[in-house]
Amino acid sequence: MRIVSLAGRRLAASIPTLVLILIGVFLLLQLAPGDTVDALMAQMGGGDAASARALREFYGLDLSIPAQLGNYLWRLVRLDLGFSSIYGKPVSTVILERLPPTILLMTASLSFAFFFGLVFGVLAARSVNKWPDTLISTIGLIFYATPSFWFGLMAIVVFSIYLQWLPAGGFEDIGAVQTGIWRVLDIARHLLLPTATLGLIFLAIYLRIMRASMLEVLNLDFVRTARAKGLDETRVITGHVLRNALLPMVTLIGLQAGTMLGGSVVVESVFSLPGLGRLAYESVIQRDLNTLLGIVFVSALLVIIVNFVVDLLYARLDPRISAGG
Amino acid sequence: MGLTRLEITRRTALLTSAAIAANVVNPMRAFAQETPRKGGVFNVHYGAEQRQLNPSLQASTGVYIISGKIQESLVDLDAQGKPVGVLAESWESSPDGKTITFKLRKGVTWHDGKPFTSADVQFTAMEMWKKILNYGSTLQLFLIAVDTPDPQTAIFRYERPMPLNLLLRALPDLGYISAKHLYESGDIRQNPVNLAPVGTGPFKFVKYERGQYIIADRNPDYWRPNAPYLDRIVWKVITDRAAAAAQMEAGELQYSPFSGLTISDMARLSKDKRFIVTTKGNEGNARTNTLEFNFRRKELSDIRVRRAIAHAINVPFFIDNFLGDFAKLGTGPIPSTSTDFYPGANTPQYPYDKAKATALFDEAGYKPGAGGTRFSLRLLPAPWGEDISLWSTFIQQSLSEVGIPVEIVRNDGGGFLKQVYAEHAFDLATGWHQYRNDPAVSTTVWYRSGQPKGAPWTNQWGWEDAKADKTIDDALTELDPAKRKALYAEFVKQVNTELPVWMPIEQIFVTTITAKARNHSNTPRWGSSNWHDLWLSA
Numbered sequence: 001m002r003i004v005s006l007a008g009r010r011l012a013a014s015i016p017t018l019v020l021i022l023i024g025v026f027l028l029l030q031l032a033p034g035d036t037v038d039a040l041m042a043q044m045g046g047g048d049a050a051s052a053r054a055l056r057e058f059y060g061l062d063l064s065i066p067a068q069l070g071n072y073l074w075r076l077v078r079l080d081l082g083f084s085s086i087y088g089k090p091v092s093t094v095i096l097e098r099l100p101p102t103i104l105l106m107t108a109s110l111s112f113a114f115f116f117g118l119v120f121g122v123l124a125a126r127s128v129n130k131w132p133d134t135l136i137s138t139i140g141l142i143f144y145a146t147p148s149f150w151f152g153l154m155a156i157v158v159f160s161i162y163l164q165w166l167p168a169g170g171f172e173d174i175g176a177v178q179t180g181i182w183r184v185l186d187i188a189r190h191l192l193l194p195t196a197t198l199g200l201i202f203l204a205i206y207l208r209i210m211r212a213s214m215l216e217v218l219n220l221d222f223v224r225t226a227r228a229k230g231l232d233e234t235r236v237i238t239g240h241v242l243r244n245a246l247l248p249m250v251t252l253i254g255l256q257a258g259t260m261l262g263g264s265v266v267v268e269s270v271f272s273l274p275g276l277g278r279l280a281y282e283s284v285i286q287r288d289l290n291t292l293l294g295i296v297f298v299s300a301l302l303v304i305i306v307n308f309v310v311d312l313l314y315a316r317l318d319p320r321i322s323a324g325g
Numbered sequence: 326m327g328l329t330r331l332e333i334t335r336r337t338a339l340l341t342s343a344a345i346a347a348n349v350v351n352p353m354r355a356f357a358q359e360t361p362r363k364g365g366v367f368n369v370h371y372g373a374e375q376r377q378l379n380p381s382l383q384a385s386t387g388v389y390i391i392s393g394k395i396q397e398s399l400v401d402l403d404a405q406g407k408p409v410g411v412l413a414e415s416w417e418s419s420p421d422g423k424t425i426t427f428k429l430r431k432g433v434t435w436h437d438g439k440p441f442t443s444a445d446v447q448f449t450a451m452e453m454w455k456k457i458l459n460y461g462s463t464l465q466l467f468l469i470a471v472d473t474p475d476p477q478t479a480i481f482r483y484e485r486p487m488p489l490n491l492l493l494r495a496l497p498d499l500g501y502i503s504a505k506h507l508y509e510s511g512d513i514r515q516n517p518v519n520l521a522p523v524g525t526g527p528f529k530f531v532k533y534e535r536g537q538y539i540i541a542d543r544n545p546d547y548w549r550p551n552a553p554y555l556d557r558i559v560w561k562v563i564t565d566r567a568a569a570a571a572q573m574e575a576g577e578l579q580y581s582p583f584s585g586l587t588i589s590d591m592a593r594l595s596k597d598k599r600f601i602v603t604t605k606g607n608e609g610n611a612r613t614n615t616l617e618f619n620f621r622r623k624e625l626s627d628i629r630v631r632r633a634i635a636h637a638i639n640v641p642f643f644i645d646n647f648l649g650d651f652a653k654l655g656t657g658p659i660p661s662t663s664t665d666f667y668p669g670a671n672t673p674q675y676p677y678d679k680a681k682a683t684a685l686f687d688e689a690g691y692k693p694g695a696g697g698t699r700f701s702l703r704l705l706p707a708p709w710g711e712d713i714s715l716w717s718t719f720i721q722q723s724l725s726e727v728g729i730p731v732e733i734v735r736n737d738g739g740g741f742l743k744q745v746y747a748e749h750a751f752d753l754a755t756g757w758h759q760y761r762n763d764p765a766v767s768t769t770v771w772y773r774s775g776q777p778k779g780a781p782w783t784n785q786w787g788w789e790d791a792k793a794d795k796t797i798d799d800a801l802t803e804l805d806p807a808k809r810k811a812l813y814a815e816f817v818k819q820v821n822t823e824l825p826v827w828m829p830i831e832q833i834f835v836t837t838i839t840a841k842a843r844n845h846s847n848t849p850r851w852g853s854s855n856w857h858d859l860w861l862s863a
Contacts, residue, residue, distance in 0.1 A: 034739030038747075041781045042738030043375060045385045045759055046767075047459035049777035058514065086376050087535060088515065098536065149565075156571040168575040169568055174538050174559055175366065269565040272572075274536030278564065282374075287739050 007308065014304045018297065022076070025296050026069055029289055035061050036085045036287040043286075059085050072293065081297065082290035086282065091294035094279070099298070101171055102275035105264060108191060109199035110253060117203050118249065121210020122237065128215060136207065144204035152197040152270035159193060166193055169272035194271040198264060202256060209252055213245040220244075246317055254310035258303040359843065364556050365861040367842075370569045370581035371560040374535065377519035380501035381453040384460045386583055386610065389498070389853030391539055391560055395436075396524030397855060398500040399427060399446070400493055402609060402762075406664060406849045408493040412441065412502055412525065416493070422486030422804040427479045433548045435504045436529045442476035448505035450481065452513060460766055461499045464492075486802045488809060490665070494763040497609070497850060527553035527857040537562055547857070554860035570594065579839040579861070582852040583610070588651070588711055591835055599840055604651070606846025607834040609762055610853075611660040614652075614716055614830035617745070617754040620787035624691060624700050625752060631824045633685035635675035638723040640829045642677070647715045648832070655831040657817045658768050660760050662833065662849075665806070668814035673821040675829070682727050699728040706733060707741050707756030712832065717755050747779035749787070758782070758828060764813050769797040772820050788825035 037055045041047050056062050063071070075082055081091035124136040160168035167173070172187050217223065218241055226240050265277035276295055283292040375387045380396055399413040410416075413427040433441040450471045454461035467484040474480070481487070502525070507518045522530050527549070528541035539560040543553055561578065563569040570590035572578045574597075586594070595602035616634070620626040644652050653661075656670040686692075691699040702724070706717035721731040731753070736744060744750045759782075761767035770776060774794055776783035796819060800812035820826070836852065838845055844858040845851065 032740060033736060033748075034741075034743035036739070038742045038781075039737075039739035040376060041459075042742050043373065043385065043387065044383050044459045046782045047780070048462050049780045051457060051459065051462060052779065086374075088376065088520070094535075149567075153567055153571060156568065156575070160575045160577075161571060164575070168572045168577050169563060170561065170577075171537060174540065174561075270568045272537075272561065272563045272565070272568060274534070274562075278536065285737055285739070 006311070010304070010308050010311070014300075018300050018304075019073075021296060021300055022073075022293055023069065025293060026072065026289065029284075029287070029292065030065055032284075032287065034287060035059075036289070037061065039286045039288075040085075072290075076297075081294040084288055084291040084294075086286045086288045086291065091290050094291060095276070095294050095298050098274055098276050098279045101273050102264060102268075102277065104187070105191060105194055105198065105267070105273065105275060106257070108195040109202065110256070112195055112199035113202035113206050114249065114253065116199075117206020118210055118246075120203075121207045122214060122242070124207065124211045125214035125218065126237070128211075133211075137211070140204040140207045143200045146201070148197055148201055149266045149270050151200065152193070152267055155193045155197055156270075166190075169270075171273055190271075194267050194273060197270075198267045205256075206249060206252065209248050210245065213248045214241060217241045217245045243317060247314065250310055250313050250317065254307045257306035258299065359862060361554055361843065361858075361860045362862060363554050363860070365554075366557045366559060367555050367580065367856075367859070367861065368578045369558060369560045370572070370578050370585050371539070371562050372564060372566075372569070372583075372585050374562055377514075378522050378533075378539075379453075379503060379519045381449050381503040382457050382513070382519065384458055384498055386853060389850075390582055391541075392501070392522045392524070393526075393853045394528040394558060394855050395522045395526045395530050395541055396501050396503065397526045398497055399502065400496045400500060401854055402497050402849050404847055406608065408497070411855075412446075416489070418487075418489040418804075422488060422802070423483045425481045425483070425487060425489060425492060427481070429477045429479060430548065431477060433525050434546060435506075435525055436523050436544065437504075437507075439504065439506055440476075441502070441504075441525050443471075443473035443479040444476070445502050445505045446479040447471040447473050448509065449502045450479075452508070453503060454499060457513065458499060460495075460761065463770070464495050464499055464766060486804055488802070488804050488806070490806050490809070491763050491765050491801075494665070495761070495766045498761060498853070499766070526855050528555075528558055528855075531557075549857055552857040554858070555856070558856070566590065573600065573837065573839075579842065580845075581837040583607070583834040583836075584651075584710070586837055588648075591837055592649075594837055600837055601840050601842075602835060602837050603846060604833040604835055606836055606848065606851030608662045609849035610834050611662045611760045612757040612832050612834075613655045613658065613660055613760065613828040614712065614832065615755055615758050616720065616827040616829070617751075617756075618786055618788075618825060618827075619749060619752050619754075620825070621749060622702075622752050624689075625702075626787075627689045628823065629685045629689040630691065631827070632675060633682040633689070633727070634724065634729075635824065635827050635829070636678045636685065637682035637727045638720060638829075639677040643716065643719045644830060647719070648712055648830070651835060652712070652830050652832045655829050657821050658758065658760075658771065658826070658828050659764055659813060659817055660831045662831075663760060663762065663764075666764055666810055666813050668810075668817045672814075672818045675824075675827070679727065686727065693728045697728045698730060701730045701732065702752040704731050704733050704753040704755065705741060705745055705751040706735060707754070708735065708737050709757060713756060716830070720753070720755065742781045746781045746783070746785045749785060757832075758826075764816070765801050769801070769816070771826055772816075773797045784825070786825045788823070790819070790823055790825075793819045793823070 036059055037052055041052065084091045084094050087094045120136050124133040127133050156168045159166045167190050171190055178186050223236060223240060226236050264275055265281050268275040268278045280292060280295045373387055377383060378388055378392045380388045380392045397411050399411060400408045401411050403409040412430055414430050415428045416425060418425045429443055435441055455465040455468055456462065469482045469484050472480040472482065504523055507523055508516055520533055527544050527547045529544045531540040531542050533539045541558050543556050547553065563572060566587045569578065569581055570586045573581060573594065591602050594600045618625045618631050624630050641654060644654060656674060657672055659666050659668060661667050686699055693699055704717055704720060706713050717733055721733055724731050745754045758771060759767060770783045772784055772793055774784060774789040776785065796812055796816045800809055800816065803809045803812055836846055841862045843860050843862055848854050
């Protein structure tokens with residue numbers, strides 16, 4: 001029951017945020033010079049004024065801006081995201097097609113970053129200021145400082161061109177039609193490099209946070225008590241320290257879910273993946289307002305959901321939070 | 326900062342020119358003895374997805390590179406650049422030029438099995454070319470009707486004389502036929518066939534996965550015997566140029582058309598034996614770099630200032646150091662690749678001469694004021710290519726040396742067109758003028774006055790010249806090819822004298838293709854052509 005009411009309150013609080021975000025993006029895009037017909041003309045390499053007028057009518061751009069915004073919001077109330085001018089299909093269909101690669105990539109690289117960040121963070125904290133700590137921290141810093149497109153391209157050069165172990169791009173093999181487990185394995189093979197590229201950058205952050213938070217918790221009184229009870233070091237870490245040190249990590253996941261959606265434009269482009277990031281980029285260039293607003297809507301929903309799950313996790317990790325709530 | 330960039334680019338460009346020169350000499354190597362091999366998959370780099378794929382509705386290379394293999398045009402260009410029949414077998418014009426009759430090929434069927442007839446030609450011409458197709462709607466403005474006395478004859482009737490050689494030069498691009506039975510009901514623009522094209526061509530559309538790939542397979546019932554050779558063509562959507570180069574090297578792509586890779590990657594791959602990097606096969610897609618002047622700026626409406634600006638920019642230096650063998654010095658709006666219309670370089674030219682530039686500025690009354698500044702300008706570069714960005718920086722640096730500070734304002738595609746052609750919010754603009762094989766199709770609109778405000782790539786400079794307008798109009802309806810050529814030579818002379826737009830650089834797109842490909846780059850618009858004779862050696 002508590003969870004349901006928490007969920008309800010959360011959802012109610014996020015609706016005004018969503019509406020504000022959508023209106024804001026809509027107005028921001030009006031500031032960009034040119035509309036979707038200009039973008040289409042740029043793509044076609046020319047066209048006459050009469051057909052431009054006909055196209056503007058076709059896309060509903062002959063209306064005033066408040067009327068367009070009003071129409072959009074009214075459609076949204078009826079859960080209709082509108083029609084994409086680039087794709088000629090309902091926006092919801094376009095987004096649903098692009099969502100799986102993005103979610104797969106996001107979940108895979110977040111898990112990768114979280115897991116290895118945790119392991120290496122603990123290792124670094126346990127040997128603080130000794131060589132394993134220095135080594136882990138230095139490597140982490142290098143990953144963090146490297147631009148992701150360069151990482152991606154270098155990974156392609158090494159693993160696809162030189163060693164020829166992995167495909168250089170794409171979501172799945174086009175040549176052979178695969179089904180079942182073989183298709184899953186094929187997609188996994190294609191996602192290996194992009195996941196590593198996206199995950200390595202975030203790995204560095206998780207590693208630093210985990211290390212700092214472990215060091216902090218290790219100095220608290222209850223850890224001294226645990227040691228005084230005669231527990232060995234491994235039991236102290238797994239049973240007492242880890243759980244408390246995890247809280248900031250979980251917070252970070254909530255924050256980064258949003259970053260990852262946006263941050264994957266580069267990785268999706270380099271590895272030619274059909275994800276949301278590239279769709280958003282294309283929508284901006286093509287001034288496809290409906291699609292872009294649809295993506296903002298879906299991304300905002302995803303971030304809200306992830307943060308809700310994070311809140312639930314808090315309560316699970318630290319009983320004091322739900323008791324106090 | 327400017328200098329550093331210049332140095333780095335110069336080094337790349339020098340490498341490039343040496344490498345291209347080595348390959349360009351004989352890109353075809355010795356293929357004559359080989360027997361064509363059937364089969365194989367040809368993977369093509371597709372950089373920018375379009376909203377629809379029907380070439381009867383949209384004239385752009387992004388459509389031709391795909392649907393040019395699926396749908397066919399009435400005519401195409403042969404290896405010498407002369408019109409050759411595809412769906413049309415022969416043509417003739419009436420003496421007054423108002424009636425042009427096409428005899429169509431027999432025994433051609435659409436991919437869905439229905440026969441191709443003159444009714445398809447009539448429907449496409451009247452409903453698509455005349456009403457929707459960009460450039461087509463201007464070309465066919467005076468088309469009244471297409472008569473179809475029998476299934477193999479289409480008679481085009483025009484209100485004003487239509488020069489046969491203009492129509493035949495325009496049709497390879499603007500003459501693609503669509504199937505009437507698939508389009509006659511409903512809104513043409515929203516027809517789902519636009520994204521799953523049906524044609525008469527050597528390849529049949531199979532699947533389009535947006536954001537990923539398009540597949541077309543061999544058409545076993547194609548009307549040319551024994552063609553095509555390839556089993557399948559796959560177009561892979563790759564937006565990142567560096568990633569596309571990597572996929573070429575990994576063997577996942579065989580062809581990147583229309584300068585789809587970065588200049589430095591093309592230079593690198595041209596030294597690799599597995600690839601051929603060449604401008605051959607793209608002569609029909611020539612373009613010139615422009616410098617467009619806004620006459621609403623008092624200074625720029627003075628012809629001495631426009632000429633001074635041209636004299637102040639060292640174009641050969643720019644080409645040698647930045648573009649290498651990818652470009653050459655241009656002489657006006659009609660590029661030298663246009664064998665039928667190129668008037669030669671014997672028209673007013675503006676070679677680099679800083680002293681002359683300074684004198685002209687002074688003469689016009691714009692002497693250097695405080696801090697050596699004469700006046701300042703805003704330059705809007707189009708975002709289509711690396712070369713435009715480099716060229717705009719070069720203009721900026723050149724003009725700053727003669728006392729004109731230039732502010733560069735960068736936009737994306739939609740923004741650029743809106744600001745330059747609709748809002749006229751520029752002093753100088755620079756981009757590409759794409760030449761489409763006949764000046765009446767692509768070029769005279771840049772100079773003819775009376776263009777509707779907002780029409781991209783047209784005269785929006787605020788320049789009007791009755792003499793030039795008359796030459797343009799006369800040439801449009803002149804039936805004698807020799808007289809037409811002379812009129813266009815006169816036109817180039819006039820616009821090079823008045824200089825509303827300066828076109829000082831000529832470029833041709835660069836093809837990067839696997840060395841295993843045979844019969845490639847063998848026509849002037851090969852990337853757009855139907856590839857019925859293309860094959861891959863083992």
